Amino acid sequence: MIAHPKRIDSIKFGLLSPKEIRKMSVTKIITPDTYDDDGFPIEMGLMDQRLGVIDPGLRCKTCGGRPGECPGHFGHIELVAPVVHVGYARLIRKILRSVCRSCKRVLLEKKDQDHFSAQIKEHQREGQPIDEILKEVFKRAMAVNVCPHCGEEQLKIFFESPTTYEEGEHKLMPADIRARLEQIPDKDLPVIGINPKQVRPEWMILTVLPVPPVTARPSITLESGQRSEDDLTHKLVDIIRINQRFQENREAGAPQLIIEDLWELLQYHVTTYIDNEVSGIPPARHRSGRPLKTLSQRLKGKEGRFRGSLSGKRVNFSARTVISPDPNLSINEVGIPQRIAEEMTITENVTDRNFKAMVELIKRGRNYPSANYVRRLDGKRVKVTSTNFEELAEQLQVGWKIERQLRDGDIVLFNRQPSLHRMSIMAHRVRVMPGKTFRLNPAVCPPYNADFDGDEMNLHVLQNEEARAEARILMDVEENILSPRFGGPVIGGIHDHISGLYLLTRSGTRFDENDVLELLRHSRITDLIEPSFGEGDKPYWSGKDIFSMILPEGFNATFEAEICHNCEVCLKERCEHDAYVVIENGRLLRGTIDERAIGAFKGKIIDRITKEYGPDRARRFIDDATSLAIRAITRLGFSFGIDDEDIPPSAQKQIQASIIATEEQVAQLVDAYDNNELEPLPGRSVEETLELRIMQELGRVRDAAGAIAGEYLGMDNTAVAMALSGARGSMMNLTQMAGCVGQQSVRGARITRGYEGRTLPHFERGDLGAAAHGFVKSSYKKGLSPTEFFFHAIGGREGLVDTAVRTSQSGYFQRRLINALQDIEVKYDGTVRETRGMIVQFEYGEDGVDPSRGDYGKSINIDRIIELATCGDD
């Protein structure tokens, strides 16, 4: 039998009535003082012992609980005169304006009121929001000038933030307002959205103020022995003082003016007690000048109770610092500054098996690696200091626990926000190193979406064996090489890794034994494979040979590289561009290694090794490939500069000529349009046709410029090599640098906004030409003209706005999805269920396959299996 947890049926929100406030109160509070001269809480004061206890050793006078057990109890203050609750000030205004000043009925005709009431009832029954209807009700009622019930003319009610109401010339005191609200009949309340069984509108005017328990506003004792009270207590003291003064003055028969002043002062204090950031009044301040943090401020905003204490909290055993790259680390390692390792601890039980090691550890005193604390059998925690460590080492016995410092090999969780997918938190092994940053292998940047322009990351130290085991099995970096999103690798070579292996494995490379050993230094290769060629008796290896040495034994793969030209007839093994990769029996025979082979998202080799040789071998391969790549690129040399975009003057002339020709063509199109000779395209107006044709022409000329520039920039150009091998950048970037930047657009169309009939005063009104609407014919290298620069900025700004909007929208969408789906899980029987055991899917994904264990969305790759099976037979 499955126990069904109780479900929340509904939640009711309402107002506290004065009666209820008195009922839940354990004492009336009358004295503004907190403690007497002996430091003892004054009875019926703000620190009354019936309100709960915070001082150790005392017991609560209400429930008898000790601090920590007693939840605290409310008290109350009887306000001498009623005051407005700021939180309801605007609602009170709305109600005052829509209720008759004489008969106190809602200012609606009977048939309207019935109509709205029915509508509200219907919506509530269906669980629909009633906000829209209420808006309409208030709009109608507030517009009425003469009461339809008693014929009384209505006066205008002015409201001044936060709590002042005037009717005509006459000021409405809270007592008047309360009296008026009291008289609204119950039957009129539903139409203004109030359920009379729960709430009476006069409760929005406070006559009794609840006093929160002391546990909600604990005072702290400073080192000097002086007590420092919470902001709320300070505010309550103010309220009681004024309340008292008010009463004294009224009893003494003080003039109306003074009474009104005091009333306003009481209103001010109660208002700021509730919300100290209301507009219209100065915030209440602490003696030091700091604004007080009152009720609203405790809840609101990022550091408020909701976002700061409930949705997110600060945790122990965590560290945060800037990240920087270290290609010599394994992908499942993380470099940790010694300062952090000294601070963070792992609790270890002292047993007879580790006793000696633990004693040795304590004996090291304050020298890393050591222990920070020991916990004795009696549960007492003792800090290991430079004075007591020898003593502690001597006392140490089995059963103690020691909090030892972090050291190499410990398993920790590493995280970068925003944590959008599960690869945003992975388990790494610690490597303590000098410096102040976390170090990580750049190959794990893609899943974290990290770079090193100042990114910071968080680290969490696991505190028990179960957590460590779970992390090792589920969260290790190598277990997350394959993404559950598409069943392919998300960890792999980036940037220089790709350039490096591309340079290395291109045909025509030759290395002697020394070079080979140097390149493979970091990998644990024990034997070099047969050299491809020799000169005399000196053996030489090709780059392909070197790469082959880090491949797993017996590995086979055939695929087209990123540099593939997509020729019409693929020559396969005889590819002219060396873009057809053939790996047989762990040896790279043909083809160049690039993004398609070892890239983070496209890497075929990484994908195959992970799926066929397991995550551990894949990790080793990625480690070897990345460090080989870095050594190769350092050794072979790789640079990129502005003169890499130099193209001969003849080519520049050619580009100029084609741009001029296109501009003429555009002018011709415009002429044809002016003379009404332009044939509209099907389904388009003439204007649209013109725009389309112009965009087409200008797009073509940019590509043409790129093609001309490209002719002079071959694969020996580092920028081209990077773009084509997939390391960084694209041919489009190169086109814009060397050829022509091209048309700038806003919302997919040419730029048309600006002045009347023109984009900028530099052009004639109605100019439809290329330059007047954002065509940039210069290249980035040549430099943009002022108008071009301006258009470029317009286009660039749109891109920035788009990204900002997209991230915020997709972030909110993801949050809602996560909140909706967070409790759903795949059970061991393969069904998908939520917390009550309700079945969502009978078989996860209908086929029960974990996408990260499948092959690019399919459960198995038949072709690959056949390939593997037949390969062995050959």
Next chain:
Amino acid sequence: MKKGVTLLDHEMVPKHEILSEDEEKAVLKKYKAFKSQFPKIKCNDPIAREIGAKVGQIIKITRDSKTAGKSVAYRVVIDQ
């Protein structure tokens, strides 16, 4: 009441069958679940009426699936 065409003839409508009592028991046992934990279908749903399902019965739905070829789901017929 014989109709020339039934809802089940439509190519977008998957196969719906009413389970016998024995089958019901087997399914509930297989998923170790109560009927209340199953997905639901109203008894006045066109397809439920078409196959004459009564409240409390379980309908077996066999659909074509992109990932698995064929996939089976069950629904308990409920009131209203």
